[in-house]
Amino acid sequence: MTLARTFAVALAGVTGSVVEVEADLSAGLPGLYFTGLADTAVMESRDRIRAAAANSGAQWPSSRRVTVALLPADVRKTGSRFDLAVALAVLACAGEIPADPVAGAVWIAELGLDGRLRPVRGVLPAVLAARAAGVRRVVVAAGNGTEAALVSEIDVRVAEGLRDILDWLRGDGPPLTAAQRSGETVVPAGTCDLADVAGQAQAKRAVEIAAAGAHHLFLVGSPGAGKTMLAERLPGLLPPLDDAAALEVTAVHSVAGRLGERAALIQQAPLQAPHHTASVASLVGGGSGTARPGAISLAHHGILFLDEAPEFPGRALDALRQPLESGVVVLHRSGGAVSFPARFLLVLAANPCPCGASARECICPPQARRRYLHRLSGPLLDRVDLRVQVDPVPHAELFDDGRRESSAIVARRVAEARAAAAARWRDTPWRTNGSVPGALLRSAPWALPRRALDPAERFLQRGQISARGLDRVLRLAWTVADLSGHEIPDEGDVAEALYFRTGAGERWAA
């Protein structure tokens, strides 16, 4: 046998593609030669896999010229994830191990010099890609076992070392063990509960509406008023992720290398709260070579919380605009474009002025305050439906009897409202009120009766909202109606929507 083949998976973003690994022995100066757009990490595997094979009791064909082809040859291969597949292809073509079982599986692991199988990033999307390609068996490092086992309907095996695999292939050892799912099912959300927040009835209501309709939210208020507390409790109000969404989210976190050894499916909406010194690349994704997902992709199906939003660089904030619109972020590299999902609920928080003092102590001139909030660009704020003023809590409310609504109760209302919205929009591509375009809301059969629109009409006449602002109000009104169980929004629902659209100060009365 001078030719052997097996399979591995290449990753671009969160999309995997099955790669055929061929090895051929020929005459010529001995050595291992790669073809097929392999990057430095793949090339370096030359030295790793040789040592790994020697230390696992296998005879490396060191007197022959070995050519390894990674096919299709025009797909870029990066990282150490090909080590195991390359090693097995070479050993199979050298006649060290039978070729058929080697060709019958996908192998994803990095090899240590001692022959140990080491975990790699992005195993979940890789196994998903293998299953989609009709592969029946995947072998991964033991450290990736729980993550790979999240994919059903495919035979996932784990091994500690190359020696285990060689023994099994030669029929000298026990079969590899099947990967087991982690016992821990849900990553705990933490212990924050909405009941911890004293007072702030308005802001709590806004958070509830944001959760119910997936409306982006802007909290303005002096320091210590509870903006961060409110935002941190938002994930607990969102319904648990369904299976498809949970897989998507877990795949992104896998590619980012954030799952760890005891990986479980992420079933709760994630919260990402990058610091305001975050670079554009860390926010939207990037990095040299293969792009890695940024905070907005890690917040996919969850919350992206930007505290002190005006302190973020303008470029970083404006980079959010396109993903806010499309739900994906496309990163262009010389090697091709990579896209990551990024459908997140944006929560911005800001002090009303740069000094950060409370409203009573602040002596900043009005211009300074205006300039500060003007750092948030119009097009960005335009995508934010809910604007709320978060005022410091009065003493009386701070020391109330502590009987406040818990997250569980609010989450139930949110779930019902979301179900109502999903049922209403079932014939459209949208599922939440926050994503429905305004034109649809103004057309039959969704246009509201004149009477319900009365309050909005008055605002329009006085020039306090624009036509575009009206679309936002309509969206909010539908969510308010869903929360109160109304079939269609009535006058009161529209009035509440208007309040939250125009609520946080005169600057946004547009």
Next chain:
Amino acid sequence: MRVKDAVGRFGEELAVRHLEAQGMSIVCRNWRCSSGEIDVVARDGGALVFVEVKTRSTVLFGDPAEAVSPAKASRLRTLALRWLAAHPDGHYPSLRFDVVAVVRTGPSGPTVRHLKGAF
């Protein structure tokens, strides 16, 4: 150093015997100039062959021929040109570079592997 040199001498001796057994005639051995040394120059029919001999005691640290890196190959090409310049009288229709890999302690005595036209 002495052990290493002795191994090399031993390997070259085996290599030359092997080349002669293949019907090649040795033109010169261990030709030196300021850029280095050519182990063996031989004739194989009409072709002039520059031979690099690599000897190892065991294969534990890899095959001897693996030690012929691209840098070494290009140095040998330069050396070949220097040799030809020093011997302007000959006429050689073709040139070839061979590597002979000698392992001193194989499973059944020393082994000699001849890579013709290695680079």
